[in-house]
Amino acid sequence: MRLRIIFSKTDAMRYTSHLDLQRTWERTLRRARLPLAYSQGFNPHPKINLGAALPLGFTSQGEIIEVWLEEQVPLGEIEASLTPVLPPGLNVHDIRESEIRSPKIQTLIQSTQYSAKLLEPIPDLEARVGDLLSQSSLVRERRGKEYDLRPLILALSNEGERHLHMHLSALPGATGRPDEVLLALGIDPHDAHIQRSKIILKDE
């Protein structure tokens, strides 16, 4: 049985790296005593697949993990065993069964929505957003490589002086980073809480 679980990652959990989150999920599933499927070999690992990595410090309301079980278990039962053993900072929003042969979620990711809450208000936030959107290209440098951020921004808007919403492309080789958008707006990403709201998949 293959599961697709949508969950949130908040509080202290936001400082958990991709690898550590993987381990946290393994332990959570083990506490739930679900019939996990394991990989073959000398050191078998539970078969789970965490969707898109989230930069350290970001929270999320829409992370995705895939879990394979040895046998069919009613979804209600899975939820009932999982909910009481979730660690602080992880919350399950949705559990769905997925087609056993469908491709891995990584290949299905289209785009991602983020929101950013600024620690200090920026009075001209609206103007900065408008200015950025009016550009046809935004050449930036990341890890020594030049790229154009503008086409990766599918949507960007502000809500008052402290909130931003963005919808960024997340295709292989064309992934927009919310911290880069903040930098392009002249905002230090450390002065904002960035939250991923949703990962949008091709099959949804």
Next chain:
Amino acid sequence: MTPAGRYAKARFLIPVSGLLAFFIATEMLQFIVQIWYNRPAMLTPQQIQAKLERVLPTVQKPGRYTGGELNQVVKDWDTVKTRIALVFPDIYDLGMSNLGLAILYDLLNQRDDVLAERAYAPWTDMEAVMRRDDIPLYSLETKHPLADFDVIGISLPYETIYTSTLNVLDLSGIPLFSAERGPGHPLVIAGGHSTFNPEPMHAFIDAFVIGEGEGAIQEIVDTFQTFKRGAGSGERGALLRELSMIWGVYVPSLYEAKYHEDGTFASIEKLVDDAPLPIDKRIEPKLPPPTTRFIVPYVDTVHNRAPIEIMRGCTRGCRFCHAGMVTRPVRERSVDEVIQAIEETIRHTGFEEIGLLSLSSSDYTHAVELVEAVQEKYRDEHLSISLPSLRIESVSVDLMDALKGGRKGGFTLAPEAATERMRQIINKPVSTELLLETAREIYSRGWTTIKLYFMIGHPSETIEDVQAIADLCKAVLKEGRKVIGGRAKVNAGVSTFVPKPHTPFQWVACDSIEQIKAKQALLKEALRGRGLKLNWNDPRETQLEAWLSRGDRRLAEVVYQAWRNGAKFDAWGEHFNYKTWLEAFEVVGLDPEFYTHRQRPLDEIFPWEHLSTTVRKKFLTQDYLWSLEGRIRIDCREQCFACGILPTFADIRSEHPGEGWKCPEAG
């Protein structure tokens, strides 16, 4: 004047005279008033949290500093009577694996009138940020500054953690010296294996727990509470005197150390009549139920496993082994209790690995039964169960095989010495033949790597004994090649012996750095080539451990000076600065070699003798003399040698008859 008082004075002493002196005195007074009133305004948890929000994204592994993990306990700060911070003075990654603190955390939080929270030393990047932004060291659970707690309980498992301990106190804004703490400061207590000789830390810790902490901590809390409520509260000295009445509690400020002209220790004198002398170590007559609700870290730590202690103490009597001598008597948990603990641990934590801990797993009476039961129950759970410290014999291979643990880590054997002569001296008799036979068995059951642990620098060790280590490693590899060909590997871990207090080797001199280097050079030269790997320790780090483990009260000033000149994280190779320590010795006017390279005469009185492990000095002396003759002392489960445990704890033994203890029945 207590030595602590002397240091405190000395730090402010400036030789001046006349008017100048007056000005300086007024200035000094102002300075003191300033530190008293202008102590960094105590931040509230909300203020600390707000500062953290900004700085955490800028440091490595912020998950070390957030708390909020599964199974942490958060209680209402204002309604609880006593607040205790449990501190491991090294980083989170190490501290989270400390079983002692996990047990105390669990026990204390079971009490309604107590809250226990955690704190660890910040790594250097975080420390810099905290000092820059005036963030005091805080508890992970509720972000209260450590100085707001009633009691600070520090774990001191090894000596190389001492300077970091001072750093932690400093980051907390708590005066380093016990003598400088007033009624508004927390009570600072410490426990852990290195406190069997706590003297180098005597000036900084208000009270030590010598031995096992489970029962002692409860009584300390009880005493603290009655004292706080009782008449005449606020007098710290009275509280300390009261604490010293608790079995296993050592309050260093109630004693004074005397030395001979030649620098050797003369005696310890009581400063108050009713202070106990000697201070007997604390033991648990019966091991309390194991802790199973471990905090599950979000970030990677050193051991990603839940530890369950199956047995405490050891009857083998290896002469170099501090733990084996200080943790007697042997007490075992039943197989049922262990299995139940594994079950609960999985339910509470989901850890992928469970470590069944003891000093010598093979000696656990029901080892085979336990392993069979585990295998039966968890066959399909993909749980890995480790059973460290197995004896060199084929039964160990059966046990490991049955546990179906991963084979990637290799199979560990610890012969400790490579010649029969040397093994007789250290009392770890294993024949080379049996070792090779066991190695063959290990390779043929699917392991490709054998880790062999040795020590160099044993008393009377010659270069031939060291050469034999290389030869033995090669012989084991040769066996491996016969079984699995070129895939066979041997990893030799060669540490350097440090004579420990309270052991039969407490009299012996350490090898000099040059001797150790020569021995290591031989091994590095000999253990080259395909399939062979050698790990060793920096001999200078070993020196630090050696100075401190048999140190006296005078070393407190050396620790202090070293810390002031930047020493911290000494246990981390890259941070350890040998020169800083030598300079500290120099400033204080002590000779480091006095502590390490001096063969002590048999009748020397040791600065740690008033802290009694209850193993008699007469027994240790005899055992040392036996080692000189190469005489073996067999496992005392087979024959009691009256080491001193039983006479001291005769009452406890007769109240707890039967199998739990491995010493003979009383009477």
